[in-house]
Amino acid sequence: MANEKIPYKIYLSEDELPKQWYNVRADMKKKPAPLLNPGTGKPVTPEELGRVFCDELVKQELDDTSAYIDIPEEIQSFYKMYRPAPLVRAYCLEKALGTPAKIYYKFEGNNTSGSHKLNSAIAQAYYAKKQGLKGVTTETGAGQWGTALSMACSYFDLDCRVYMVKVSYEQKPFRREVMRTYGASVTPSPSTTTEVGRKILAEFPDTNGSLGCAISEAVEAATSTEGYRYVLGSVLSQVLLHQTVIGLETKTAMDKYGIKPDIIIGCAGGGSNLGGLIAPFMGEKLRGEADYRFIAVEPASCPSLTRGVYAYDFCDTGKVCPLQKMYTLGSGFMPSPNHAGGLRYHGMSAILSELYDQGLMEAKSVEQTAVFDAAQKFARVEGILPAPESSHAIKAAIDEALKCKETGEEKTILFGLTGTGYFDMYAYAAFNDGKMSDYIPSDEEIAKSVAKLPKIG
Amino acid sequence: MANEKIPYKIYLSEDELPKQWYNVRADMKKKPAPLLNPGTGKPVTPEELGRVFCDELVKQELDDTSAYIDIPEEIQSFYKMYRPAPLVRAYCLEKALGTPAKIYYKFEGNNTSGSHKLNSAIAQAYYAKKQGLKGVTTETGAGQWGTALSMACSYFDLDCRVYMVKVSYEQKPFRREVMRTYGASVTPSPSTTTEVGRKILAEFPDTNGSLGCAISEAVEAATSTEGYRYVLGSVLSQVLLHQTVIGLETKTAMDKYGIKPDIIIGCAGGGSNLGGLIAPFMGEKLRGEADYRFIAVEPASCPSLTRGVYAYDFCDTGKVCPLQKMYTLGSGFMPSPNHAGGLRYHGMSAILSELYDQGLMEAKSVEQTAVFDAAQKFARVEGILPAPESSHAIKAAIDEALKCKETGEEKTILFGLTGTGYFDMYAYAAFNDGKMSDYIPSDEEIAKSVAKLPKIG
Numbered sequence: 001m002a003n004e005k006i007p008y009k010i011y012l013s014e015d016e017l018p019k020q021w022y023n024v025r026a027d028m029k030k031k032p033a034p035l036l037n038p039g040t041g042k043p044v045t046p047e048e049l050g051r052v053f054c055d056e057l058v059k060q061e062l063d064d065t066s067a068y069i070d071i072p073e074e075i076q077s078f079y080k081m082y083r084p085a086p087l088v089r090a091y092c093l094e095k096a097l098g099t100p101a102k103i104y105y106k107f108e109g110n111n112t113s114g115s116h117k118l119n120s121a122i123a124q125a126y127y128a129k130k131q132g133l134k135g136v137t138t139e140t141g142a143g144q145w146g147t148a149l150s151m152a153c154s155y156f157d158l159d160c161r162v163y164m165v166k167v168s169y170e171q172k173p174f175r176r177e178v179m180r181t182y183g184a185s186v187t188p189s190p191s192t193t194t195e196v197g198r199k200i201l202a203e204f205p206d207t208n209g210s211l212g213c214a215i216s217e218a219v220e221a222a223t224s225t226e227g228y229r230y231v232l233g234s235v236l237s238q239v240l241l242h243q244t245v246i247g248l249e250t251k252t253a254m255d256k257y258g259i260k261p262d263i264i265i266g267c268a269g270g271g272s273n274l275g276g277l278i279a280p281f282m283g284e285k286l287r288g289e290a291d292y293r294f295i296a297v298e299p300a301s302c303p304s305l306t307r308g309v310y311a312y313d314f315c316d317t318g319k320v321c322p323l324q325k326m327y328t329l330g331s332g333f334m335p336s337p338n339h340a341g342g343l344r345y346h347g348m349s350a351i352l353s354e355l356y357d358q359g360l361m362e363a364k365s366v367e368q369t370a371v372f373d374a375a376q377k378f379a380r381v382e383g384i385l386p387a388p389e390s391s392h393a394i395k396a397a398i399d400e401a402l403k404c405k406e407t408g409e410e411k412t413i414l415f416g417l418t419g420t421g422y423f424d425m426y427a428y429a430a431f432n433d434g435k436m437s438d439y440i441p442s443d444e445e446i447a448k449s450v451a452k453l454p455k456i457g
Numbered sequence: 458m459a460n461e462k463i464p465y466k467i468y469l470s471e472d473e474l475p476k477q478w479y480n481v482r483a484d485m486k487k488k489p490a491p492l493l494n495p496g497t498g499k500p501v502t503p504e505e506l507g508r509v510f511c512d513e514l515v516k517q518e519l520d521d522t523s524a525y526i527d528i529p530e531e532i533q534s535f536y537k538m539y540r541p542a543p544l545v546r547a548y549c550l551e552k553a554l555g556t557p558a559k560i561y562y563k564f565e566g567n568n569t570s571g572s573h574k575l576n577s578a579i580a581q582a583y584y585a586k587k588q589g590l591k592g593v594t595t596e597t598g599a600g601q602w603g604t605a606l607s608m609a610c611s612y613f614d615l616d617c618r619v620y621m622v623k624v625s626y627e628q629k630p631f632r633r634e635v636m637r638t639y640g641a642s643v644t645p646s647p648s649t650t651t652e653v654g655r656k657i658l659a660e661f662p663d664t665n666g667s668l669g670c671a672i673s674e675a676v677e678a679a680t681s682t683e684g685y686r687y688v689l690g691s692v693l694s695q696v697l698l699h700q701t702v703i704g705l706e707t708k709t710a711m712d713k714y715g716i717k718p719d720i721i722i723g724c725a726g727g728g729s730n731l732g733g734l735i736a737p738f739m740g741e742k743l744r745g746e747a748d749y750r751f752i753a754v755e756p757a758s759c760p761s762l763t764r765g766v767y768a769y770d771f772c773d774t775g776k777v778c779p780l781q782k783m784y785t786l787g788s789g790f791m792p793s794p795n796h797a798g799g800l801r802y803h804g805m806s807a808i809l810s811e812l813y814d815q816g817l818m819e820a821k822s823v824e825q826t827a828v829f830d831a832a833q834k835f836a837r838v839e840g841i842l843p844a845p846e847s848s849h850a851i852k853a854a855i856d857e858a859l860k861c862k863e864t865g866e867e868k869t870i871l872f873g874l875t876g877t878g879y880f881d882m883y884a885y886a887a888f889n890d891g892k893m894s895d896y897i898p899s900d901e902e903i904a905k906s907v908a909k910l911p912k913i914g
Contacts, residue, residue: 007471008537014464080465081549081840092538092612110567112842112877154837155549174631174882178842180889181833376638380611383538385569385635420569422879425631432637 009086010253017084018248019071021241024279025351026067027286030358032237032350033325035061036312041456044322051223052230052321053238056127060238067283069241071123072130078122078155079245082111087253088417092381094401101404103397104261105417106250106277107384112178113148115387115419116273117233120242121145124231125152134227135159139189139214142168142342143175144387144419145233150184160184161228163191163217166209175423189214196220196318211344212331216318234270235315235324235349243276246416251280254414261292261414263400267392268296268305268363269342271349277416278361285360294361295400296352297392299371301439302335304328304348305356305363307446312456313347323454326353329441330449336439340368340427341388346449366395367438372431374398375421387419388427466543467710474541475705476528478698481736482521482808484743487815489521489694489807490782493769498913501779508680509687509778510695513584517695524740526698528580535579535612536702539568544710545874549838551858558861560854561718562874563707563734564841569635570605572844572876573730574690577699578602581688582609591684592616596646596671599625599799600632601844601876602690607641617641618685620648620674623666632880646671653677653775668801669788673775691727692772692781692806700733703873708737711871718749718871720857724849725753725762725820726799728806734873735818742817751818752857753809754849756828758896759792761785761805762813762820764903769913770804780911783810786898787906793896797825797884798845803906823852824895829888831855832878844876845884 025031034043049058060069071079090103108116128136135158140146146162153160162184169176169188176186189209190197194217200207207213215232222230233239254261264281266274274296284290296305304327314331315321328347335344348356355361368388375391377398378384386394397415404411421428430436482488491500506515517526528536547560565573585593592615597603603619610617619641626633626645633643646666647654651674657664664670672689679687690696711718721738723731731753741747753762761784771788772778785804792801805813812818825845832848834855835841843851854872861868878885887893 009471011468014466112836112840114879151840155840173886174879177882177886177889178879181836181842181885183837379569379638380640383569383608383612385638422571422631422635425634428638429630429634432634 006089006257008091009088010257011086012084012249012253014080016252017076017079018245019076020068021071022244022248022279022283023063023066023069023241024282025064025237027283028354030354031064032354035322035324036456038314038319038323038454052219054124054127054131054133054229056130057124057238060241061236072126075123075126082118083245084249085110085246087250090382093378096377096381097398097401097405099401099405100408100410101401102410102412103401104259104412104414106246107417108246109384109417109420113144113151114422115144115148116243116246116276117145117148118151119245119276120233120239120272121148121152122155123242125149125156125158128229129156129158133158133229135161136229136231137161137163137218137222138231138233139163139211139218141165141211141344142172143179143423144342146184146186147175147178148233149231150179150182153184154182161221162186163189163214165189165211165214172423189217191217194220210317210334212317212346215316216320219316219320234272235345235347237351239272240275240279240349240351243272244279246273246276247279247281250277250414259412262411263293263295263413265295265297265393265396265413265415267343267389267416267418268298268348268352269389270345271352273416273418275349275352282355282360295396296356296361296363297396298363298365299339299343299392300365300367301339301441302329302344303365304346306365309450310353310357311453313453315347323456324350326350327356329446330452332452333449338437338439340430341424343389343392364396366392369436369438371395372428372436384417385421386417387421388424390418393417463546463714465548466545467714468543469541469706469710471537473709474533474536475702476533477525478528479701479705479736479740480520480523480526480698481739482694483524484740485811487811489811492779492781493913495771495776495780495911509676511581511584511588511590511686513587514581514695517698518693529583532580532583539575540702541706542567542703544707547839550835553834553838554855554858554862556858556862557865557867558858559867559869560858561716561869561871563703564874565703566841566874566877570601570608571879572601572605573700573703573733574602574605575608576702577690577696577729578605578609579612580699582606582613582615585686586613586615590615590686592618593686593688594618594620594675594679595688595690596620596668596675598622598668598801599629600636600880601799603641603643604632604635605690606688607636607639610641611639618678619643620646620671622646622668622671629880646674648674651677667774667791669774672773673777676773676777691729692802692804694808696729697732697736697806697808700729701736703730703733704736704738707734707871716869719868720750720752720870722752722754722850722853722870722872724800724846724873724875725755725805725809726846727802728809730873730875732806732809739812739817752853753813753818753820754853755820755822756796756800756849757822757824758796758898759786759801760822761803763822766907767810767814768910770910772804780913781807783807784813786903787909789909790906795894795896797887798881800846800849821853823849826893826895828852829885829893841874842878843874844878845881847875850874
């Protein structure tokens with residue numbers, strides 16, 4: 001079964017790990033639009049952003065010209081605790097599909113946070129510590145990001161306050177307990193600890209909470225507490241920057257073995273994993289050095305790229321964050337309750353939105369029953385039980401591999417396997433019991449949500 | 458923080474992986490006592506064992522003279538999907554403890570079964586398939602072994618029937634769903650599908666089930682169904698044989714960097730992980746080539762080595778399995794209900810029992826609150842959230858490292874980190890809430906259980 005030339009798993013040695021992050025914006029001729037202050041409608045200043053985010057992260061957020069940014073030694077050390085992540089040749093999946101395609105995946109699930117989120121969490125915690133802060137606040141849905149951040153804060157002895165969407169807090173207690181084990185305080189959102197939380201509770205006493213609402217609470221908690229800042233696990237350009245360790249490692253490993261991917265696929269919610277995976281490859285494309293097909297895969301139930309509009313929108317429900325130009329379904333858009341797993345954010349990274357708008361990247365949406373079917377197939381032959389999020393990329397990779405089977409083309413397909421599904425067994429149980437359903441929002445539903453976008457300029 | 462010479466994680470390349478298992482019994486002057494037929498009191502014959510186990514596994518079980526046994530190509534290929542397992546230098550733990558000791562751990566949790574159990578599951582499934590069987594049966598408690606076996610059977614397209622201790626089936630549905638995702642059928646035990654199950658249910662209608670009872674059901678299901686055999690995840694010598702991939706990889710990695718451990722520590726329930734980890738090192742000790750301290754760590758609530766007797770006993774509650782000479786608390790012994798996690802088997806591997814009896818290995822018991830305290834400390838500095846089982850070894854390793862801090866000795870400590878605790882968050886929650894308690898069985902309780910041992914010879 002094994003091709004003797006390419007091992008099942010390529011692990012880089014520690015001295016081959018990236019020492020700099022790559023800032024793809026530096027190679028974009030047309031840059032992503034600036035963040036705007038929702039009050040003035042003007043580009044946010046570093047001072048304004050500095051009230052919410054750490055100073056060094058504000059610099060990274062606004063820097064669209066430096067191509068490479070040094071990874072501090074302390075972060076490199078932490079990365080060595082769980083990186084390199086393996087680049088895996090999916091020999092068994094190829095065989096099961098009977099495809100001539102060569103499939104590779106970069107697996108980011110071999111750490112306790114269970115996903116790639118740790119790559120940015122440790123960077124954000126480091127800069128908070130370096131600035132002398134006491135702690136950070138954040139929101140989490142099912143808990144992947146919160147888990148990653150609690151691990152990072154524990155390492156740097158920072159206080160970590162997590163606002164967790166209420167329904168997840170109550171119905172999915174396991175990730176909550178992982179966060180507590182790492183010393184984080186976890187508050188179900190909406191809560192009475194913030195003004196915005198109290199306001200939402202007064203209006204909707206029975207609400208289950210939402211990610212947008214938890215963001216608003218976390219931002220308020222950070223900006224109203226001395227020595228605290230807010231941190232976010234996706235969407236922001238700083239997060240995509242940190243996540244480029246995924247793509248840089250992948251590219252080094254592929255170059256080492258002379259592998260050139262034809263198609264690069266990643267799931268996309270806020271865009272952190274996809275942006276990190278494709279960055280160095282996209283850089284080559286932008287500089288005219290090589291060409292690749294990039295495919296963003298999103299859930300049919302939350303299709304920001306494929307069915308949203310490209311416009312300025314709020315990043316949160318409470319409308320306290322800066323405005324960002326992005327593909328969006330409107331900040332009030334909520335995926336259907338039957339939607340399992342993550343990838344439920346109403347918008348998309350500004351970088352990815354701009355690359356998509358320029359036609360440098362494709363996007364497709366997939367339905368969740370098909371996604372879990374692909375997840376099960378993958379688990380059975382490749383061993384790894386994938387996260388529902390990651391399985392969106394698996395589904396698209398399998399589709400492309402089956403096209404190769406029809407045409408006989410020996411394409412090389414690379415996809416990002418962002419994490420494991422150990423804390424998503426409720427969703428797998430629904431699938432195993434045949435109780436999983438699909439939902440595609442109607443045009444009217446999206447139009448109604450998009451109609452509420454802020455009016456800019 | 459980093460010592461530049463030894464990386465954080467040592468990964469062997471695929472061509473350095475073991476191609477043979479090592480059978481430590483070949484180097485033992487005094488061998489483990491033979492398995493006995495409970496009916497006749499005489500050593501079991503291969504034919505008798507062949508009714509329960511696959512033919513090739515019977516050979517391996519009874520072979521105490523061949524030092525090396527080839528790992529079939531197909532199993533080597535599967536191993537490459539999730540191995541090598543990293544040998545990790547615990548730089549961060551050392552720093553947190555302020556110890557001059559050098560601590561290493563072999564981490565077996567980077568696969569979906571979450572533990573080392575997969576190493577033997579894939580071997581047992583392979584031999585079943587090779588024999589042309591339709592399927593296998595087994596029991597599982599919290600589900601680690603059942604998960605591993607379901608993955609292995611899915612890979613070889615074998616039917617997999619798992620009897621899962623009823624209380625775990627009902628209260629811990631997540632691993633059950635992982636098994637179902639891999640296509641296994643999972644039955645709560647005791648069940649009405651077997652004679653022994655019906656008998657136990659008639660006598661104790663409200664029973665929560667037990668591991669010994671589930672073993673009896675699985676054995677009955679295998680021996681009464683055409684084309685099926687029974688497989689077991691620990692205790693047996695064949696299992697320890699397969700698990701020597703742990704120790705062999707560890708030794709190759711250590712030799713490569715010129716590292717010699719002074720102390721080797723592993724948790725011990727049935728002994729599969731400990732036996733596999735120490736085997737090649739114990740071989741050197743038996744042959745007089747090197748000396749090491751070996752420490753088996755067991756829970757104070759189920760202390761077979763430290764407080765049991767060395768005698769022939771039944772391996773299961775239903776008394777359908779052969780008799781094995783081992784350290785045992787009696788086949789009717791049940792750990793207190795407040796006992797979390799695995800390591801709840803009443804006996805111990807015959808190989809480890811004999812090595813311990815010969816004074817070649819030490820044993821100690823630890824209480825679970827201290828174990829979870831060590832687990833939390835470890836998780837916070839090393840990142841990995843350990844399984845409760847594995848955390849017994851962490852606790853003992855930390856104790857030895859702190860002794861080095863007192864004496865100033867720069868000992869090298871190696872321990873086995875068998876798996877992750879993602880499916881044990883109920884136990885972590887109890888610890889986080891301060892609701893975890895300890896239990897040490899009284900001398901009377903143990904004496905009462907041991908008094909029921911079968912009378913042999």
